Amino acid sequence: MRKFVRPAFYSLPLLFSSASFAIAVPDAPHLVTEGQASISVVPDMATLTFKVTALKDDSSEAKTEADTRVAALFSGLNGLGIKKADIDSGNLLTRPDYHYPENGKRELNGYVAERHVTVRLYQLDTLSQVIDTVLKQGIQNVQNIAYGVREADGYQQKARQAAIKRATELATELATGFDESLGDIYAIEYTESSPVHPRPLGMAKMMAADAPVESYQQNEIEFTDRVQVVYTLK
DSSP states (O other): OOEEEOOEEEEEOOSSOOTTOSSOOOSSSEEEEEEEEEEEEOOOEEEEEEEEEEEESSHHHHHHHHHHHHHHHHHHHHTTTOOGGGEEOOOEEEEEEEEOOSSSOOEEEEEEEEEEEEEEESOGGGHHHHHHHHHHTTOOEEEEEEEEOTTHHHHHHHHHHHHHHHHHHHHHHHHHHTTOOEEEEEEEEEEOOOOBOOOOBOHHHHTOTTSOGGGGOOOOEEEEEEEEEEEEEO
């Protein structure tokens, strides 16, 4: 997996307290630094969501049809190496389906059975085959593909540690440059960040079953973190 750290930072040396900062500062000579870091990671998994529907004259028949489609889908996905534990088939919903003529009373078309299915895919090179399998089962209600990484917490922690290291190194560098010595840490301000995920693929692209595999590739996921530190000066 390709990954790299792009540290960015803002440096704000203060010799006296300032009301312009949200972080607490002492009423004495001090130094404020901020460290920020980003780690960009190529997605290694995807979550596909779609809806299996069946329309029949009887609700029981609609349920049977939906269940049959889901079972066939399970079989097809199993042939691609996707485990049953990575598929959530959701609850069954049945409802009447009506037609509304332009002039007249509503008419009952039949009964619709719906089952929502979620598939977690850990081999992205089979994504195109998975979509083909879904479409071949007559499932047209593909909703989206969301990309992610399995070790998200670990990458977020790496970004946090890089931000802390940058803030510490910057404080030392600034104090030395101004012929000052760092004292104790007076305050730490931490802002929790969320990973920036690429936008899910829309239905139009997903419905193109003959699209090349490259067309499903997504941008990297970016994990960022930042920390602000106040040091007293000796």
